[in-house]
Amino acid sequence: MTLEVPARMPYLGLLRAAVAGLEAFYAGAPGAPGTRQVYAWSLGVYEAATNIVRHAYAGGSDEGVRLTIAPTSGRVVFTLSDRGLANPGRPLQAPPPLQEGGHGLLIMERVFDVIDYRREGDENVLRLEARFTGEARPPGEPDAGDGEEAPTWPKTTTR
């Protein structure tokens, strides 16, 4: 599923809400992600989208931020795309105690298992992958091993 919103802060809650919908999407499936896990993903995606608005679009733009959510069994991939400035690349590391900034990247690093950023033409493409325990198979969706797995991307940042 794909959702595109203007790159402005008031719209980013819609992206968060779309991610929160995964709880209902997986409901009843064995090993389904819990409320806390889905909330953490929504927070991580929100942080990524906030970075796009603040840095790629220098505070906001009517250009879009596009979120694609690809849920499969035991794994969900969030892909954020925008046409803003390229990300200069920043190391992911925990800010020292009482530092006011840097928590957004830390949240993303702690919430997602794989973070991959690349510049594709005039687009920034950020792929965030979260894995969860269990054998959750969303209704109507093939298992990740059924041949319709999400596209494979080179991992540039993993944990």
Add this chain to the structure above:
Amino acid sequence: MPLDPVPEPIRLSGELNAVTSPALRERILTMLEEGAHAVLVDLTAVTFIDSSGLGALVGGLKSAKLHGSRLALFGLQEQARQVFQITQAESLFDIAASEEAALALLQRAG
């Protein structure tokens, strides 16, 4: 030690994010510059806190320490608490369930 005067909490509602957190930061600073011995932040009605909101609270805590004051949070809801847990910032703050408990915490700390 009793807090005199008892601080009036900063009562927040809705989302504490990049849009709303600068106002909180400003408000905490104003209270400290006016001589507040303690700052209480009521998060009971806060539904969402992102890294900017957390940063504003960390900044407030830092400012409170610099002013020889204290800062405590109360009413933190389950989902909003997650940002503290994910970043392991919980241990930095005095966090209480209620206003009364937060006051007691500050009095003990004093």
